[in-house]
Amino acid sequence: MSQTVDRALTILASLGEGPASLEQAAARIGVHKSTALRLLRTLQEHGFVHRQPDHRYRLGGRLFGLAQQALECIDIRQVAAPYLASLCERYGHTVQLAVLEDGSVLYLDRVEGRYPAEPSGAPEAAGRIGTRVPAAASAAGKVLLADLPEEQLTALLDGLDDGPGKAGPPAGGLRADGLRAELAAVRRQGWAAGQGGYRDSVDCLAAPIVGAEGRSIAVCTISAPPRLAPDAELSRLLPELLCTAEAISLAYGGSPTPRWCENRCGARHAVRASRT
Amino acid sequence: MSQTVDRALTILASLGEGPASLEQAAARIGVHKSTALRLLRTLQEHGFVHRQPDHRYRLGGRLFGLAQQALECIDIRQVAAPYLASLCERYGHTVQLAVLEDGSVLYLDRVEGRYPAEPSGAPEAAGRIGTRVPAAASAAGKVLLADLPEEQLTALLDGLDDGPGKAGPPAGGLRADGLRAELAAVRRQGWAAGQGGYRDSVDCLAAPIVGAEGRSIAVCTISAPPRLAPDAELSRLLPELLCTAEAISLAYGGSPTPRWCENRCGARHAVRASRT
DNA sequence: TTTGGCCATTGCAGCCCGTGCAACGCGCCG
DNA sequence: CGGCGCGTTGCACGGGCTGCAATGGCCAAA
Numbered sequence: 001m002s003q004t005v006d007r008a009l010t011i012l013a014s015l016g017e018g019p020a021s022l023e024q025a026a027a028r029i030g031v032h033k034s035t036a037l038r039l040l041r042t043l044q045e046h047g048f049v050h051r052q053p054d055h056r057y058r059l060g061g062r063l064f065g066l067a068q069q070a071l072e073c074i075d076i077r078q079v080a081a082p083y084l085a086s087l088c089e090r091y092g093h094t095v096q097l098a099v100l101e102d103g104s105v106l107y108l109d110r111v112e113g114r115y116p117a118e119p120s121g122a123p124e125a126a127g128r129i130g131t132r133v134p135a136a137a138s139a140a141g142k143v144l145l146a147d148l149p150e151e152q153l154t155a156l157l158d159g160l161d162d163g164p165g166k167a168g169p170p171a172g173g174l175r176a177d178g179l180r181a182e183l184a185a186v187r188r189q190g191w192a193a194g195q196g197g198y199r200d201s202v203d204c205l206a207a208p209i210v211g212a213e214g215r216s217i218a219v220c221t222i223s224a225p226p227r228l229a230p231d232a233e234l235s236r237l238l239p240e241l242l243c244t245a246e247a248i249s250l251a252y253g254g255s256p257t258p259r260w261c262e263n264r265c266g267a268r269h270a271v272r273a274s275r276t
Numbered sequence: 277m278s279q280t281v282d283r284a285l286t287i288l289a290s291l292g293e294g295p296a297s298l299e300q301a302a303a304r305i306g307v308h309k310s311t312a313l314r315l316l317r318t319l320q321e322h323g324f325v326h327r328q329p330d331h332r333y334r335l336g337g338r339l340f341g342l343a344q345q346a347l348e349c350i351d352i353r354q355v356a357a358p359y360l361a362s363l364c365e366r367y368g369h370t371v372q373l374a375v376l377e378d379g380s381v382l383y384l385d386r387v388e389g390r391y392p393a394e395p396s397g398a399p400e401a402a403g404r405i406g407t408r409v410p411a412a413a414s415a416a417g418k419v420l421l422a423d424l425p426e427e428q429l430t431a432l433l434d435g436l437d438d439g440p441g442k443a444g445p446p447a448g449g450l451r452a453d454g455l456r457a458e459l460a461a462v463r464r465q466g467w468a469a470g471q472g473g474y475r476d477s478v479d480c481l482a483a484p485i486v487g488a489e490g491r492s493i494a495v496c497t498i499s500a501p502p503r504l505a506p507d508a509e510l511s512r513l514l515p516e517l518l519c520t521a522e523a524i525s526l527a528y529g530g531s532p533t534p535r536w537c538e539n540r541c542g543a544r545h546a547v548r549a550s551r552t
Numbered sequence: 553t554t555t556g557g558c559c560a561t562t563g564c565a566g567c568c569c570g571t572g573c574a575a576c577g578c579g580c581c582g
Numbered sequence: 583c584g585g586c587g588c589g590t591t592g593c594a595c596g597g598g599c600t601g602c603a604a605t606g607g608c609c610a611a612a
Contacts, residue, residue, distance in 0.1 A: 001318045002280060002284070002314050002315060002317075002318040004280040005281055005284040005315060005318040005319070006318050006322075008281040008284070009284075009318070010322075012342070016341075016346070016349075017345070038277050038278050039281060041277040041278075042277045042278040042281040042282055042285070046285040046286075046289070047378060048285065050377055050378070053491075058346070058349045058350070059346035059349055060346070060377070060378075061346070061377045061406075061408060063342050064343050064346070064382075064405075064406030064407070065292075065406070065408065066288070066289070066335060066339050066343075067342075068406065069292035069293075069335060070292070070334070070336070070337070070339045070340070073294060073334045073335055074334070101326055101336070102323065102326070102336075106340075130337075130340030130341070130343070130344065131340070132340075132341065
């Protein structure tokens with residue numbers, strides 16, 4: 001829309017792939033050196049890029065502060081935090097909070113489960129805060145997609161089918177029609193199960209958090225490595241997860257169950273049954 | 277430098293203080309609505325801002341990815357990571373890596389110490405990754421300032437004295453002349469001690485990491501809550517810290533000790549002594 | 553249902569400012 | 583010393599940014 005800003009942001013993105021000299025940066029976005037210089041200077045004044053002693057530019061520290069503020073702007077996070085902590089505390093499994101943004105799942109918060117020392121020393125990667133994953137690939141995504149207006153869902157699925165390579169359906173992803181069937185099932189039961197954060201070594205349950213208008217605005221998930229927690233054990237926690245999601249919904253000023261859930265009685269009954 | 281980009285970045289920063297409608301956003305930076313609309317649209321196309329269903333704008337998820345990339349761009353981080361982990365592993369105290377950026381300390385990495393359950397449940401805030409603190413306030417900052425060219429140091433100290441309220445000297449900070457004396461001491465001994473990350477409940481030791489030209493490019497710190505680790509215990513780890521910083525310097529292709537350290541023999545001897 | 557207000561959005565003319573060329577300074581290497 | 587590469591600066595041109603004003607859509611009050 002705005003050429004100058006567009007170029008500045010493009011140059012910023014290009015620096016994400018590694019530091020660059022002025023000339024390199026100019027070449028990356030195809031403008032004259034002097035143009036790139038002015039853009040980079042402006043970005044530098046705001047702290048978005050930093051100039052190294054060797055005269056090369058790299059991304060600046062301002063991004064950290066802004067990313068932090070971006071998290072804090074999303075107030076569902078504040079409301080949900082104690083509930084997530086409580087759920088994790090009780091069973092020791094990892095609990096996460098996510099929203100849908102621009103068609104992909106954005107993880108907002110995470111309370112790490114208490115597991116015996118990590119085997120391979122890689123406790124990260126899966127659903128870390130700030131991570132994005134394609135919506136069709138995870139249980140969390142399915143819950144969020146299930147409540148999308150038909151129009152937006154169609155647009156999203158078209159994009160999924162169109163781009164075969166680019167963010168195409170990864171492990172567990174399905175073509176549009178298959179996914180539609182899954183979403184119908186999610187609507188029917190009010191929750192979703194499946195591979196959690198992209199890695200087939202983690203299984204996952206997801207339940208919607210519902211806002212004031214009856215739409216799901218976020219999703220709460222509980223997940224665990226299947227070796228440590230067999231399917232059966234995680235499934236037993238479903239009522240607790242639904243209960244937590246419901247409590248967050250109410251605390252946020254929403255309805256306890258989503259508009260589209262055709263099984264509100266069932267889900268609620270499951271919770272009550274497990275309480276006795 | 278570039279008016280349009282400047283405005284776009286200002287609007288982005290203003291969104292950090294909370295979501296805003298188009299009109300609010302325009303008012304915050306003092307431009308016409310239509311101008312703000314174009315800027316916000318451009319930012320939105322790049323994912324830097326996100327439009328909520330209620331038509332308000334907030335910071336977008338792209339910032340997370342870019343902040344992550346910003347971390348990865350700083351390659352000293354990759355080099356240092358295993359050394360930090362090893363140092364923490366051996367003694368169980370928190371180890372951090374930081375650099376100087378635009379006159380303040382930017383924390384790049386952190387390996388959390390193994391402490392008995394947090395008393396008040398607030399394990400964060402102090403020196404989390406991506407946090408910035410004024411350089412004059414911490415041991416890490418003093419180490420980094422000690423190697424600054426006289427010209428830059430003067431500029432920095434002037435700014436410190438000029439702005440009384442804005443980022444003025446917090447707990448432990450000193451006026452320019454006092455700080456200069458401290459920096460001289462740091463140069464003499466080759467390391468610094470003091471309050472770690474802004475909180476007087478944590479004590480801290482800091483040692484420089486030296487690049488190819490003999491300048492300190494980063495700092496490695498070790499810190500612990502004084503109740504759990506009295507000064508004496510932390511001080512006993514000084515040789516290990518210096519040894520780690522030296523190892524990182526060598527791994528990065530730098531010199532083992534900074535140009536300005538007048539006590540290289542002393543520090544090295546301390547390391548050797550503790551090794552026996 | 554109508555009406556009015558509020559806000560986002562769009563079209564448009566004026567002119568500001570962003571752009572690229574070319575020249576300059578500086579450090580480096582042969 | 584002189585050539586080269588790169589960052590930086592001055593400047594004229596015109597593209598695109600700006601702000602005004604008008605339109606459209608939504609909601610609430612009448």
